[in-house]
Amino acid sequence: MSQRFVDRRRFLLNTALVSAAGVLAEGVRHPAAAFSVYPMSPELKASYLAAKSCGTDQSTHDRITRTVLAKLNAMPAPPPGQSLSETVICPICGCPIVVSRTGS
Numbered sequence: 001m002s003q004r005f006v007d008r009r010r011f012l013l014n015t016a017l018v019s020a021a022g023v024l025a026e027g028v029r030h031p032a033a034a035f036s037v038y039p040m041s042p043e044l045k046a047s048y049l050a051a052k053s054c055g056t057d058q059s060t061h062d063r064i065t066r067t068v069l070a071k072l073n074a075m076p077a078p079p080p081g082q083s084l085s086e087t088v089i090c091p092i093c094g095c096p097i098v099v100s101r102t103g104s
């Protein structure tokens, strides 16, 4: 009776060890992408810096963004996969505001 429990324990231990070895081997071959660091694109970096460094209330930037987006929407649509973008400097704080419209 006790031999049966030992066998079951041994089986579970061996299964756990084999599974852990498999996970470890896979982790060595393909490191987790969640811990990778990628550089920002220039457009994204400008938007990020503008959002983080500007002390102006966001409504001013939203108003500027809406105005520039209306201007971009009045232009002919860009080809699919391309975008129209325009960078405007905020007259209050000097932060760049990047507005873009993608083609559909």
Ligand SMILES: [Zn+2]
Binding pocket: 054, 056, 060, 061, 090, 091, 092, 093, 094, 095
């Ligand atoms: Zn501003």
